[in-house]
Amino acid sequence: MRTVEQKKRVVVTGLGAITSAGPTADHLRRALHGESTCLREVSLFSTEGLRVHIGGEVERIPSSALATTAARRRGSRSDLLALCAVEEALTRSGLDLAQTSRERIATALGSSTGGMLETESFYATRLEGRPAGRFRRQLLSTSVGAPTELVAACVGALGPRLSPSTACSSSAIAIAMGLLWIRSGAADVVLAGGTDALCRMTFTGFHALQALSPSPCQPFDRGRQGISLGEGAGVLVLESEEHATARGAAILGEIAGAGISCDAAHPTAPHAQSRGAIQALSTALADAGVEPHELDYVNAHGTGTPQNDVCEATAIRTVLGEAAGRVPVSSTKGLIGHLLGAAGAVECIVTLLAVAEGAAPPTFGLVDPDSECMLDHVLGRARTGTLATAASNSYGFGGNNCTLIVRAA
């Protein structure tokens, strides 16, 4: 019999998500059960000459009450997306900042490109010999650490800070580190998640790699052609159970465990035998004290590329064994695109919503599952039932893998 080490419980008391589905997590929740994709023609920059023109672009970023004048003037699009998600998460948590020790509030926001969109505008003005204006002023705020610093400064959070940048697993890792900080007693509250704006670099880069799908991506489908990019931010308010209970907060769910690994095999391609993904999922389950057969849902990374989907399906089947045939699996990327550094956090929010509502959302665009990706896919419409425990997978360039285990409240 396995002995499960007693660990401090880490609960979620607030969440916020801004995506192409809309500026709140509620917009995202409705879209998950809707019938149309949120991917549309990208307007932030020119896609002329490319064979792909769609992405999950956020139509409007509402002005955040948290944003200071400097933040509004110099914040990058990624910064402003993050502030929007943080404001929603804090409001939903009911956390009274005036009654909370600021030194016990930590901030961990992941991003893969930070203010790259603004860096690109700076280069464009410079190459065209035009005055760089506000883009020049923004240069020091374009690093991937800028959203964390801006959010913490606007909220007044004075606890530990971290800005992980591990490509598409960045925000999942930020949540994993938040879990670690609360368990270790380094913080009582952690604003954890991530943000990424669409930019020319990632759009043209994935296009050059022939990894972009011309139509909304179809994870795990036999006819899948690659990924669809998106943008947005997702933020969770994590608290120790004691802290949340003491202030009478409504608990939305629990982050029960995390597993982080590296393939150490190839700069971009997943390990052929899914070694790292298997390690991340099995480590996360062990960390949470959950047996594979106890999982009720897996929110897959599910990018829609031929190789990634096969490797992820292999990892899930390997770790779950026989249970893989009856654990519903779905991906949100056909709906809102791949949010890169923000994907892990937004998908963790989708997973939390799924266990809270007892409804595993379907994989938008999946019609004809690939025999090499055989799993219990959620097709067409949500699968309802009791979902007590779920996993959310995130993988990224550099061979990075992170799995989070989520429990219902």
Added chain:
Amino acid sequence: MSEPIVVTGLGFVTPLGTGIEEVWSAFTEHRSGVRLLGEDDPRTARGVDPNPLPPSGRAGLVRGFQPRDHVKSPHLRRMDWFSRMVVAATAQAFSDAATSDLDDEARSRCAIVIGSRFGNQRETSRYLERVIRAGPCAGQPLLFPNLVLNAAAGYAAIELGLRGPNLTVSEHEASGEAAVANAMDLLRGGLADLVVVGGADEFGEVYLDALRERRLLDPESVPPGSPRRSTRGTMVPGEGAAALVLETASHARARGRAPYAAVACARSGALPAAPYGFPEPTAAAERLLALTGNGSGAPLQVAGLIGGASGAAPRDAIDGALLEALRARQAEPVTYVRLDRLVGEWGGRGALAVALASLAIARGNLPALDPGSPEAAAAIAPGRILVPGAARGGVLVPVVVESAAN
């Protein structure tokens, strides 16, 4: 009380030189790595640096580094300069920690954490300029994977076969110190048994432009012929990579590896600051010291300070306030080292400071390097050395290194 974390390996690719002995002798002899790049510099030889350097004046530039001497991976030819420095420094540190006996299973419990502010700047510039000039179709598939900040850490994992957590973190000027703090979190949280932690940044256009825009550059560091020659700054930009191997004392003991030093504290906190601004210096000094006390008990006494002064007045003032606070509260003299005079300013430089502090502890010698300090001539056997990470947005990450025998 948690188990001590010790430093068991070191690696350097810096303006002071490459490898422990080259760097240590330049450091103790105050031989600066700040220089002008000459036309016949080995740096420009084929196979060393894949990208041309931007026009510049004086800078802390890496010298004498031959990537092929350190990197075995076939991916070397595709690596950018930033990745080459990171992979070489981490490989040196891993080898220095006598890790050849770690099997595949043990390597699945070994992590990598790299701190960097901007990462691969020059290939990013090359890529963007091409896309902007020639249009969206001009994206280069071979270049793109190198542009994510964590590409270097990924290459290092491949080189060393390390399958544990692989993180890249960015906290502006305190990126190196933040990486060390994160590595401590991974070890204390049981996510890894051993962490190769490093800090790195390359000398590139985005950073130069940002400094030029703010008129922070030292006049000698402004590129010749630049239209913005006027400056009031004293900042000299730089580049480099440094890496350390951290593990628990019992893990090191079980492997029979004697440590250089122990990390007594590495903890992140913050103070209110304007977005993108530094915190007020006196309050920053007090908070940095309070963080060394881990929230309970008095701040640690320190004998040495390898500061983060960079030539940016608000950051320099934090070192000044810290020295004043230390001298006011402890009888023990404090030796101060200004590293930017030797290697220039770069975001991951804090890891170099922590690595040099570990060497100084092991070798019983921290050479003072601050012409304005009354102890300038004194080189003392240090007790504890503080590396005070402080960055824009108010982030503070003090790292304290002490003898492993403490």
